[in-house]
Amino acid sequence: MVKMKDVAELAGVSSAAVSRYLNGGYISADKAERIKQAIELTGYVRSSQARALRTGSTKLIGVIVPKINSESVSRITAGIGQVLGRRGYQMLLANTDNAPDRELEYLDLFQNHPVDGIVLVATMITDEHRRAIESCRVPIVLIGQNVEGAACVYHDDYEAAFELGHALAGRVDGKIAYIGVTEEDRAAGYDRRRGFEAGLRAAGNPLDAALIRLGSFTLDSGYGAARELLSVDPDVSFIACATDTMAAGALRAIDEVRGMGEGIHRVSGFGDNAFLRALTGGIPTVHYGYLTSGVEATNMLLNTLDGVEGERGLKTLKLGHQLMNV
Amino acid sequence: MVKMKDVAELAGVSSAAVSRYLNGGYISADKAERIKQAIELTGYVRSSQARALRTGSTKLIGVIVPKINSESVSRITAGIGQVLGRRGYQMLLANTDNAPDRELEYLDLFQNHPVDGIVLVATMITDEHRRAIESCRVPIVLIGQNVEGAACVYHDDYEAAFELGHALAGRVDGKIAYIGVTEEDRAAGYDRRRGFEAGLRAAGNPLDAALIRLGSFTLDSGYGAARELLSVDPDVSFIACATDTMAAGALRAIDEVRGMGEGIHRVSGFGDNAFLRALTGGIPTVHYGYLTSGVEATNMLLNTLDGVEGERGLKTLKLGHQLMNV
């Protein structure tokens, strides 16, 4: 492995000069040229490990996600990766597999370990999370939840759910049911349900509390909850879900119970999943710019790290949404 | 930041002793105890950067994927992450966004940079790729393609496609069309088409070369190709696709042209996508253990890195498949 000293010797300068050449310090034109040639000749590339030790910066960003194999998260991740790559950083990916304590674990690991900053795609934010985030030694940006005192990029789930509920209330005749997710996930659990309820109520068609079920983000859980709803009350004619994935499950349940094709106009979701859109012609849902949220969050983070002018540093950013098929 | 020397002083030993304690070298029981307490007291964690510089190992594995937001890849990635986490490594994720030259770029970056090994979720393998892989300084495992001379974990796409074609040939009356992907992707492009053709032929129902189109892995491309096929020859009654995602697009096209619900039994795919399964009741497709391939590949890689006994090191592993809904 050729090191800086080798380059320096070949170019007839000190290694300090090479370092300065590489980092843009004082260097005369002719030495710069000699160094440049020596580097090309030897194929030298500098050891990021030595550099990291000396400078304390690794150009690594830790990204913590709840589950990599979900459409929303993988889109966000794509956005994060885009920006990271463009700006000379790399992504250290930690998949917690929906275990909130592993989130804390990684938060810890990343701090003492080698990242310059953290992007946390958040689901549940407990007090422990809050504490961990606050005491984090490196800058951190949250995606998906709005947490007081932390830098966040999020969507207004309450508002979106309200609009969806309001729009749906008029169009549906018969009973509406709701399949939500744990309220520990404030955005997808609490805000969506509350917003949806409020939207229905505002339109004069309130949600029957007996027709609310809890899923666990998975397609199968949506299926199970929907089967149960349909058997409990055969009059249920529309099932709103907290995620498109669960809506797909509900759709399947309705199709099974009522016959193929019946379900299509009888469910709604959140997320505007591409498969669902193509295969059903479009159920009512909310489109979020997932990729954008990854991009924005990462730009925000890197701006503070790189000390970009005109940036007030980490802040909170609310992104827009769009109702689909209503 | 508390460093090893601080711990050593507090415990009244040399920093070498602390290092040995941490790495399992000779250390007496009482000193071990004192060191342990000193570490707890100070909250010391060792600098992975200094360690990396000294030992040359970073405990980082580079993972190169063509596109993170696709079901198959994100499942593979989940599998990789599982094993990595369990065995004390971390994942450096590089998303090439389907640009094969960025693959080479990352291969390069990772070598000179800080990874101990590489997992490449491969699509197109050009000669340049082959060269890059061969001259790679760190161990590397490929997923998804069988490349001579490289360690691979892959599925037998030819065989699977053959079986699918053979099984389908009998059940379909009318013309069969095929939407493939670029043959530069040997597994998904070449092998699947060839296998499918061979399967049909073996069953006495060969594929009409005029009814072959090329998609680009996306749902929209499947849709476009299918629309074209249907307009070129209205007698086409079944469209086989090289991926479930394109099959979803084809399904949509058929539904548009022939009316909703018509398409369901008129397409096939590869990958056994969960949404497709739920929303259609199941098209003929091939189930691959994507997560498993991530797991197996990573175990293979780490076994050689950690010098596990009884392991012959990097090798080639062919995983099984399963025909669905035929």
Add this chain to the structure above:
DNA sequence: TATCATTGTGTAAGCGATTTCAATGACAGG
């Protein structure tokens, strides 16, 4: 009792960069 393996310990030499520091020479102004 002499000899030797076995453990346990500290000293010090790196790993390969960055960066402080003092030194140098050139050059403008007085």
Add this chain to the structure above:
DNA sequence: CCTGTCATTGAAATCGCTTACACAATGATA
């Protein structure tokens, strides 16, 4: 000619850890 800037330069000191080496004990063996 002297002095103050200013651009350039290399020597050397880190960054925090691992590990080769030398040296002590200690107990076992001959």
